[in-house]
Amino acid sequence: MLPPAIILSTLNAKYIHASLGLRYLLANMARHGGADLRERTVVHEFTIVRPVAEIVDALLAELGEPVDGMPQIIGFGVYIWNVVPTTEVVRQLRQARPALKIVLGGPEVSYEWEDQEIVRLADHLITGWGDVSLPKLCRALLNGPPPLMKVIPGEQPALADIELPYAEYGADDLAHRLLYVEASRGCPFKCEFCLSSLDRTAWAFAPERFLAALETLYQRGARNFKFVDRTFNLKIDSSLTILQFFLDRLATDLFLHFEVIPDHLPERLKAMIARFPPGVLQFEVGIQTFNPDVQQAISRRQDNARTCENLAWLVNHSQAHLHTDLIFGLPGETLASFAAGFDRLYALRPHEIQLGVLKRLRGTPIARHSMAFGMVYDAQPPYSVQQSSAVDALTVLRFTRLARYWDLLANAGRFPQTLPILLAGPSPFAAFLAFADWLWQSTGQTSRLTPEKLLDALFDYLTGPIGMEKEGLRQTLLADYQASGARANPACLQGLLRGRDKPIPRVPRALAQRQERHGKSAC
Numbered sequence: 001m002l003p004p005a006i007i008l009s010t011l012n013a014k015y016i017h018a019s020l021g022l023r024y025l026l027a028n029m030a031r032h033g034g035a036d037l038r039e040r041t042v043v044h045e046f047t048i049v050r051p052v053a054e055i056v057d058a059l060l061a062e063l064g065e066p067v068d069g070m071p072q073i074i075g076f077g078v079y080i081w082n083v084v085p086t087t088e089v090v091r092q093l094r095q096a097r098p099a100l101k102i103v104l105g106g107p108e109v110s111y112e113w114e115d116q117e118i119v120r121l122a123d124h125l126i127t128g129w130g131d132v133s134l135p136k137l138c139r140a141l142l143n144g145p146p147p148l149m150k151v152i153p154g155e156q157p158a159l160a161d162i163e164l165p166y167a168e169y170g171a172d173d174l175a176h177r178l179l180y181v182e183a184s185r186g187c188p189f190k191c192e193f194c195l196s197s198l199d200r201t202a203w204a205f206a207p208e209r210f211l212a213a214l215e216t217l218y219q220r221g222a223r224n225f226k227f228v229d230r231t232f233n234l235k236i237d238s239s240l241t242i243l244q245f246f247l248d249r250l251a252t253d254l255f256l257h258f259e260v261i262p263d264h265l266p267e268r269l270k271a272m273i274a275r276f277p278p279g280v281l282q283f284e285v286g287i288q289t290f291n292p293d294v295q296q297a298i299s300r301r302q303d304n305a306r307t308c309e310n311l312a313w314l315v316n317h318s319q320a321h322l323h324t325d326l327i328f329g330l331p332g333e334t335l336a337s338f339a340a341g342f343d344r345l346y347a348l349r350p351h352e353i354q355l356g357v358l359k360r361l362r363g364t365p366i367a368r369h370s371m372a373f374g375m376v377y378d379a380q381p382p383y384s385v386q387q388s389s390a391v392d393a394l395t396v397l398r399f400t401r402l403a404r405y406w407d408l409l410a411n412a413g414r415f416p417q418t419l420p421i422l423l424a425g426p427s428p429f430a431a432f433l434a435f436a437d438w439l440w441q442s443t444g445q446t447s448r449l450t451p452e453k454l455l456d457a458l459f460d461y462l463t464g465p466i467g468m469e470k471e472g473l474r475q476t477l478l479a480d481y482q483a484s485g486a487r488a489n490p491a492c493l494q495g496l497l498r499g500r501d502k503p504i505p506r507v508p509r510a511l512a513q514r515q516e517r518h519g520k521s522a523c
């Protein structure tokens with residue numbers, strides 16, 4: 001058998017994330033390149049934790065021995081999470097097989113690519129959409145005439161001219177991975193920290209075609225759908241059509257994830273959301289900031305009052321699991337104004353508040369504020385903000401630790417009874433910041449903090465600096481510990497856990513289903 005002519009590859013953030021982009025490229029090889037191209041194309045995905053040498057070996061093995069006169073192509077999908085190791089992979093492949101044609105694409109190399117080492121090492125780069133341009137480039141590289149340009153702006157066809165990729169999800173993907181699906185591309189909004197702000201508008205795939213593809217996936221057993229649409233609730237008619245599709249196919253293991261804008265939840269959408277049972281819907285709701293001056297500076301249009309009303313409705317009247325996001329370090333945002341925003345959000349009790357630090361993504365318009373707002377960003381991916389005129393470098397580090405601890409203590413859902421005690425007072429943010437500072441001083445750790453260490457730390461902090469009574473607190477911690485299903489023996493619960501012979505049953509679906517989420521830079 002002939003070795004593949006084209007390998008499509010990428011390094012995913014984790015195994016659970018299957019690359020939707022590569023599957024689009026594969027699905028469009030026949031239509032825009034030719035049936036023969038499709039037959040000779042394979043997808044080979046890795047994760048970013050895999051050692052570079054192993055990735056290179058695996059790709060070389062897949063390419064087989066070079067055959068004279070038979071060109072081969074590798075295309076890499078380059079993203080913020082993989083650009084560093086992918087650069088190394090490309091460097092080593094270049095050395096091992098100088099004749100190999102290396103083509104790049106993906107958001108991380110679509111803007112400000114002039115200074116990127118990975119682009120220098122590659123033969124070609126397609127910026128933006130690759131669905132049509134990659135098959136055409138491969139055809140030219142394999143059959144001539146050779147392309148004249150190294151960097152090719154990706155063609156953006158009508159969505160009707162793009163083959164849908166869902167048949168490319170294999171049985172393993174269906175069984176073990178998140179299935180990314182896309183009802184629309186693009187975003188009409190202009191939030192300057194976000195790459196989608198460059199899109200100008202959103203384009204929707206024809207609903208019949210999209211739903212037919214979902215139906216096939218569903219019939220094949222798919223139950224876990226993660227919509228990558230930038231704003232699922234942009235056009236309410238299509239949101240309703242999609243939700244109705246799933247309402248008609250409710251199954252105990254159905255799970256749907258959507259990114260939504262918080263200030264657009266008309267009654268008919270609410271009515272539909274309310275019909276879903278617990279455990280099915282998960283909404284990722286970007287708040288980012290409640291500070292109107294900051295919102296204006298970064299061109300984020302958000303009605304804060306309506307946002308709060310809608311969140312309150314979702315928390316109190318729907319069964320959807322709510323992930324909310326805040327970004328620290330936006331131009332003009334101080335620690336105090338961020339704290340006020342956090343307190344406002346926390347008061348609404350969403351299930352999770354993800355705390356992210358601003359990143360200056362390549363191509364995003366937020367760069368225009370760097371001078372005026374004293375923004376300093378890390379030059380290395382993910383280009384996190386290091387300081388601004390509103391927050392100094394130490395405050396950013398202090399916040400980063402707080403965010404980590406917040407994830408472990410609050411978002412992980414392990415301390416539902418103890419957390420409100422810890423956050424009591426006029427400002428939950430201030431209370432948590434004080435705890436985070438204390439935890440850092442007493443442990444010097446932000447990782448390897450087991451649930452038991454955290455529990456003992458909470459006990460020491462609340463009975464020490466805060467002065468709470470020990471026995472009552474022990475009972476609260478015990479209840480949280482037992483409900484979480486953990487089975488070790490924290491020091492502060494010595495004597496209380498004896499006689500526990502049976503494993504304690506594992507808990508709420510929401511906790512069990514907690515997954516890595518997008519966060520921060522979306523909606």
Ligand code: B12
Pocket residue numbers: 011012013014017018019020021022024025074075076077078079080081103104105106107108109125126128129130131134180182193194195196228229230356359361362382516517518519520521522
């Ligand atoms: C799924 C996803 C993730 C997953 C990871 C998925 C994976 N495969 O591992 C998770 C949740 C882990 C994630 C995390 C983050 N993400 Co994310 N994520 C996405 C999301 C929602 C969907 C990607 C997708 O499938 N898109 C649909 C496909 C069709 O588009 P595409 O991937 O861009 O592919 C097209 C082109 O790029 C091109 N193309 C792709 N590959 C190739 C290869 C070749 C050879 C060619 C020619 C062309 C080409 O052709 C494709 C078809 O047109 C996008 C937003 C979006 N809707 O796109 C953000 C997005 C990719 N993420 C982004 C960011 C910023 C992050 C975070 C930094 C956010 C944060 N938490 O702060 C983290 C980083 C994680 C880390 N570990 O460091 C940015 C990208 C920035 C960048 N320069 O890469 C995006 C664009 C969001 C945004 N609007 O700003 N993310």
Ligand code: SF4
Pocket residue numbers: 187188189190191194195196197230231261286521522523
């Ligand atoms: S943050 Fe959301 S609403 Fe704003 S531009 Fe990005 S995708 Fe669009």
